[in-house]
Amino acid sequence: MKLSQGIRMAWHSVSKQKMRTLLTVLGIMIGIASVTIMVAIGNGTAEQVKSQMQGLGTNMLTANVVGRGSVTSITLDDAQQLTDIEGVEAYAPNITGNVTAKYKTSTYNASVQATTPSFADIREYTVAEGRFIKDIDGAFSQKVAVVGSEIVSELNMSDPVGQKISLNGASYKIIGVLESKGSSSAGSNDNVVIIPIQTARVALKTDAIRTIYVQVEDSDKVDYVQQMLEFNLQRFFRNDENAYTVFNQDDLLETITSVSTSMSTMLTYVAAISLLVGGIGIMNMMLTSVTERTKEIGIRKSLGAKQRDILFQFLVEAAMIGGLGGLVGVIVGSAGSKFAGRLMDSPAAPSVDIMALALIFSMGVGVLFGFLPARRASKLNPVDALRQ
Amino acid sequence: MSKREQTPLIRLENIYKKYTLAGETFNALDNVSLTVNKGDFMAIIGPSGSGKSTLMNVLGCLDQPSSGKYFLDGEEVEELSENKLAVIRNTKIGFIFQSFHLLPKLKAIDNVELPLIYRGMSSSERRQQAKEALEKVGLGDKLHHVPNQLSGGQQQRVAIARALAGIPPLLLADEPTGALDSKTSRDVMGLLQDLNEEGNTIVLITHDPNVAAQAKRVVRIQDGKLTEERVEAS
Known part of the structure; x- marks a missing residue:
């Protein structure tokens, strides 16, 4: 059949x-x-x-500082010393905070990243308009800001570059607008105001660095850099391993x-x-x-x-x-x-x-x-x- | 074709079929020898329990004898495998049963096609042959009726068409009129006689002397033993 x-x-x-x-x-x-x-x-x-995760940047390590005793944060110089490791391509110390951003009559609860120019490369932000912050802005503690697209729309700004916004009462001049990155599980990537880390005390009332983003040259060196970074932090915090964490994005993946x-x-x-x-x-x-x-x-x-x-x-x-x-x-x-x-x-x-x-x-x-x-x-x- | 050829189609030699019931052995078929020629129309008559169903099963290759020789169309049947027996049933025998044994969910033509399916015939050839068989039994207009939509007599005609479809050398009918009223019985017997006239060899099993009377030759079976009753002078 x-x-x-x-x-x-x-x-x-x-x-x-x-x-x-x-x-x-x-x-x-x-x-x-x-x-x-x-x-x-x-x-x-x-x-x-x-x-x-890949949108956050590749070959990236994040060092978070919790602190030990009276030392609960690090300074810019500390960050530079801690990350002085062979294989590190760039690092960006970072201070995060929330501020009330004001423009004319509009207000918005904005997330502020006080950091250095390499932040843009490490976190893969690109500038759509104007420019990113530069070392010289930091060196002279210039009150300049680069804003995300969400800030522009929420504050109803039509031609943001060159305008002034107030962050917790401090007046900052907008020098650039970021390309939109969309949102992730960690929240919107576009609700962001980036300012020079040297002006953090003005807008965020603190200059305590608790985060360093480190970009490694290539993926083979990530483990080495992670070990060295942990070693440096261990020495810095005198063997208190609870004082810091180094987070490898690849581990999470x-x-x-x-x-x-x-x-x-x-x-x-x-x-x-x-x-x-x-x-x-x-x-x-x-x-x-x-x-x-x-x-x-x-x-x-x-x-x-x-x-x-x-x-x-x-x-x-x-x-x-x-x-x-x-x-x-x-x-x-x-x-x-x-x-x-x-x-x-x-x-x-x-x-x-x-x-x-x-x-x-x-x-x-x-x-x-x-x-x-x-x-x-x-x-x-x-x-x-x-x-x- | 109506000419009688004296080549035996069936030859049974000393067939025994033994059953054991409650430790006692009895012979359902007791030293049965029988020859059926091509073109014969033979009735096997006997009361129930006489062994006629057993004989029918042996003749139909549905069951195998305990001993003895059975030649069908020149081929020795016993010792054949299940598969070979299936092939013999398919090609050499057309069954007509008392209760028709049609598949209730299949249309008349699909029922008639069944033996041809197992022969591996192509679907168009099958259709044609099944249609011809149904036309031959006078049901050319009922090809697409399911058995439920047909009368008892018509159902038996479908079953006869199914038996004919493969053009087997032997038609084996087991009480073909047992489930029919007397008028329909006469019609069916008439059809069988016509088929015999056309040259088909028919072996019919019945308990009814009136039915047996219409055959050319009658043998009686009683307690498993066969006796010749009547042979029509040719």
């Missing part, structure tokens, strides 16, 4: 018992659909986080990757269990079907069906039921992941690989669990089967 004939026969029989088929495939369908959705969400989130890998593994187990349960459902349905159709089997055998014809017929039927479950599951799953993606505002990407795999696996489950019932059908004695 040909495959096309077998498929036609199986379809005929499957489509004549819609309710039973539907209930049987439900297990496989739900399993496949939920796995498709979860994998899509997982992939989407991982991709999103990765792209945001690795963590995220390993989390998403172990999540995928877990989802694979979930899928396997749901397929197993679905398979048992198929086996149950096929066994019932064989019992009910004993007479049909007897008739077919009396008309010349060989054992392998009967085996084939029931196997194709089981594979079709499994495949149908997989197909509906994949359709529901990809619709669901699009919906979930929109709901969570993350680019949930239904992966084609996973869908194809799900389809093949669910058909395989059908064949696997359909084998025993199909074999039982094929072994029926025609005389006994006809007597039913």
Whole structure:
């Protein structure tokens, strides 16, 4: 018997018992659909986080200072000494704070980064208009500011460069506007006012540096620089390792990757269990079907069906039921992941690989669990089967 | 074709079929020997429990004898594998059953096509042959009816068309009128007689002497033993 004939026969029989088929495939369908959705969400989130991380700058280390005893921060000179390591391309000491920014009658709660010119390269900010802060601005404690696009729009500025804004009452001259970077999980990248670190005391009422961004020449040297930086900090804080942390962006990426890998593994187990349960459902349905159709089997055998014809017929039927479950599951799953993606505002990407795999696996489950019932059908004695 | 050829289509030699029930062995077929020639129309008559169903199953290659030799169309049937028996049922025998044994969810033409499917015939050839068989039994206008939409007599005609579709050398009918009223029975028997006139070899099993009377030759089976009852003078 040909495959096309077998498929036609199986379809005929499957489509004549819609309710039973539907209930049987439900297990496989739900399993496949939920796995498709979860994998899509997982992939989407991982991709999103990765792209945001890369937006923060590459080959970057962040040293955070908590302090020890009376020494809770470092000075500009300390920062320069601590980062005097071979392989460091640039460093930017940083003081962060929130201020009330005012322009004419508009006010906005703005995030201020008091830093040095290399900050732009390290954090990958580009200037859309005007210029970035320069060393000379710092050297002369010039009250100049580079603002993000959100500040411009929130303060209703039409031609910001050259205008003056007030940061907590201190008047700063805008010298540049940043290109928009969008938002990340850490908040908007465009709500930012960058000022020379030497003027931090004016706008932020502090000159205590608690963060240094360090850019390493290339990725091979990141580990070395991290060790040296930790070594310098350890010496600076006299062996108090709680006084500082050095954070490597690659470590975080690795963590995220390993989390998403172990999540995928877990989802694979979930899928396997749901397929197993679905398979048992198929086996149950096929066994019932064989019992009910004993007479049909007897008739077919009396008309010349060989054992392998009967085996084939029931196997194709089981594979079709499994495949149908997989197909509906994949359709529901990809619709669901699009919906979930929109709901969570993350680019949930239904992966084609996973869908194809799900389809093949669910058909395989059908064949696997359909084998025993199909074999039982094929072994029926025609005389006994006809007597039913 | 209506000329009778004296080549045996069926030759049974000393067939025994033993069953063991509750530790006791009895012979459902007891030393049965029988020859059926091509073109014969033979009735096997006997009461229920006489062994006629067992004989029918052996003749139809649905069951195998415990001992003895069975030649069908020149081929020795016993010792053949399941697969070979399936091929023989498919190509050499057309079954007509008491309760028709049609597949209820298939249309008449699909039912008739079934034996041809297992022969591996192409779908267009199958259609054609099935259609011809249905036309032959007078159901050319009921190709796409399912058994439920047909009367008992029509269903039996579909079953006869199915038996004919593969053009087998032997038609084997097991109480073909058992489920039909007397008028329809006469129609079906008439059809079988016509088919025999055309040269088909028919072996019919019945308990009804009136049905048996319409065959050319009658053998009686009782307690598994076969006795010749009547041979029509040729």
